[in-house]
Ligand SMILES: Nc1ncnc2c1ncn2[C@@H]1O[C@H](COP(=O)(O)OP(=O)(O)OP(=O)(O)O)[C@@H](O)[C@H]1O
């Protein structure tokens with residue numbers, strides 16, 4: 688083993704570990720991770736959500752939680768039936784900025800190895816944007832079932848999503864598939880409108896030789912719910928967006944149930 692290379696940790700009670708990632712910021716990774724976690728839970732699974740964004744944690748705000756006293760409050764925290772861990776529970780987000788590379792790796796490893804996650808069907812991990820320390824540590828030290836790559840339909844976002852796919856393929860982490868977020872809009876008439884050029888997620892999935900796991904609508908209530916501490920899947924369970932998430936959860940469950948993929952093809956991106 689290379690000196691300094693993190694050891695592969697085992698999470699004996701956790702059946703599947705799924706990383707939600709993308710090469711680019713702001714495409715909706717945290718939103719997808721939170722709502723997917725809730726949709727999996729509503730589908731009968733025991734679920735945890737680990738916020739691996741050490742500099743810019745999103746889980747506390749999305750779940751309406753803040754910092755707690757780690758001396759008196761056991762981790763992971765529990766809300767809406769999900770086991771949660773985030774740096775934002777320990778450090779005020781304004782202070783988290785002082786954490787640097789090796790500290791990020793240490794924090795990610797501690798979240799994985801020292802938090803008593805217990806028995807879970809799925810541990811969803813919300814990654815920061817890009818291909819930095821958190822991604823690398825996670826790929827090397829977490830027993831990942833696979834990564835879900837989030838993209839938006841625009842071309843510029845796709846270029847970065849390709850980088851995300853390639854990073855996981857290079858470190859031999861299976862890419863479970865692509866999720867296209869902000870894919871379309873459902874009007875009050877119930878009709879679907881493709882606002883951006885349609886088919887970007889499909890194109891990326893086809894290029895990478897992985898499935899398109901789901902397409903999620905653009906919905907102003909997603910942002911509203913994210914800011915008020917109750918993700919849309921829970922707050923508006925009958926909305927088209929919640930239904931799209933439940934469908935995505937079913938697809939993810941089906942994908943994780945499949946036997947491990949054959950060695951990954953070399954993909955020219
Ligand atoms: N389908 C959607 N419809 C409307 N707004 C959305 C949708 N998905 C995400 N958003 C909003 O877009 C913003 C960015 O989302 P989010 O924080 O989940 O992205 P991210 O990829 O995790 O960002 P970062 O790279 O900074 O971690 C948020 O305000 C969120 O509420």
Ligand SMILES: [Mg+2]
Pocket residue numbers: 716717718740745813814815816
């Ligand atoms: Mg995020």
